[in-house]
Amino acid sequence: MAKTDDKRTSALTQKGETAPSESSDIAAFLDKVQNTPPQTDRGGRLIFALDATMSRQPTWDTACQLQAEMFQEAASIGGLKIKLVYFRGFGECKASRWFETGRDLAGVMGRITCQGGHTQIRKVLAAALSAAEKEKIAAVVYVGDCMEEDVDTLCDKAGQLGLLGVPMFLFQEGRDAVAERAFREIARLTNGAYCPFDAGAARQLAELLKAVAVYASGGRKALAAFERKGGQGARLLLEQLRDC
Numbered sequence: 001m002a003k004t005d006d007k008r009t010s011a012l013t014q015k016g017e018t019a020p021s022e023s024s025d026i027a028a029f030l031d032k033v034q035n036t037p038p039q040t041d042r043g044g045r046l047i048f049a050l051d052a053t054m055s056r057q058p059t060w061d062t063a064c065q066l067q068a069e070m071f072q073e074a075a076s077i078g079g080l081k082i083k084l085v086y087f088r089g090f091g092e093c094k095a096s097r098w099f100e101t102g103r104d105l106a107g108v109m110g111r112i113t114c115q116g117g118h119t120q121i122r123k124v125l126a127a128a129l130s131a132a133e134k135e136k137i138a139a140v141v142y143v144g145d146c147m148e149e150d151v152d153t154l155c156d157k158a159g160q161l162g163l164l165g166v167p168m169f170l171f172q173e174g175r176d177a178v179a180e181r182a183f184r185e186i187a188r189l190t191n192g193a194y195c196p197f198d199a200g201a202a203r204q205l206a207e208l209l210k211a212v213a214v215y216a217s218g219g220r221k222a223l224a225a226f227e228r229k230g231g232q233g234a235r236l237l238l239e240q241l242r243d244c
Contacts, residue, residue: 047082051121060112081099121144125161132166142183143170170186171197214226
């Protein structure tokens with residue numbers, strides 16, 4: 001699966017900087033997360049969906065570590081439960097039980113290896129719909145790099161998820177144009193948000209993931225408190241990006 005090669009963005013990333021267009025996307029994403037109405041009655045249930053096809057192998061180990069940090073940050077607030085959904089290989093798509101600790105989830109993720117195959121985002125949306133029909137879900141997070149399915153089918157399921165009041169936050173690795181259009185539309189239909197990230201910007205992705213996890217765990221108040229933290233807080237990251 002080919003990824004868009006943005007030489008300028010890669011060069012900036014190597015220097016520890018962020019491309020202007022990417023800065024704008026991330027700032028807009030964080031603003032959208034903060035302004036999304038909090039689902040305080042949803043018990044902090046978050047579905048975390050991952051593309052585990054072969055094209056994502058180079059960054060898979062790093063992603064596992066970052067995702068563990070996300071869950072640990074949310075665990076400090078309390079009440080967050082996470083269901084892992086991932087697809088890979090030929091028609092394989094699995095959904096886990098609900099995890100209540102970052103350690104347990106990290107252990108499972110550490111045993112997953114990427115396998116070649118096409119995207120199965122339709123199955124991810126179906127799994128999210130199935131879960132949302134049984135219990136209240138605060139949000140769905142999806143991390144992937146491309147889209148090889150019928151976009152209208154995906155949008156139909158995304159619309160159903162939106163009707164159930166479940167926002168979907170999509171993170172795109174790279175700049176595949178087809179995937180970007182699809183992910184942006186899915187975010188719109190679910191009242192969620194979309195944000196691209198570069199494979200070399202690990203800390204950037206970590207902050208974005210933790211911000212969503214904090215939102216799912218405690219709503220807007222918890223996210224605002226998280227952003228007010230110094231150091232690695234999402235608010236500080238947002239200010240730095242706006243200054244770029």
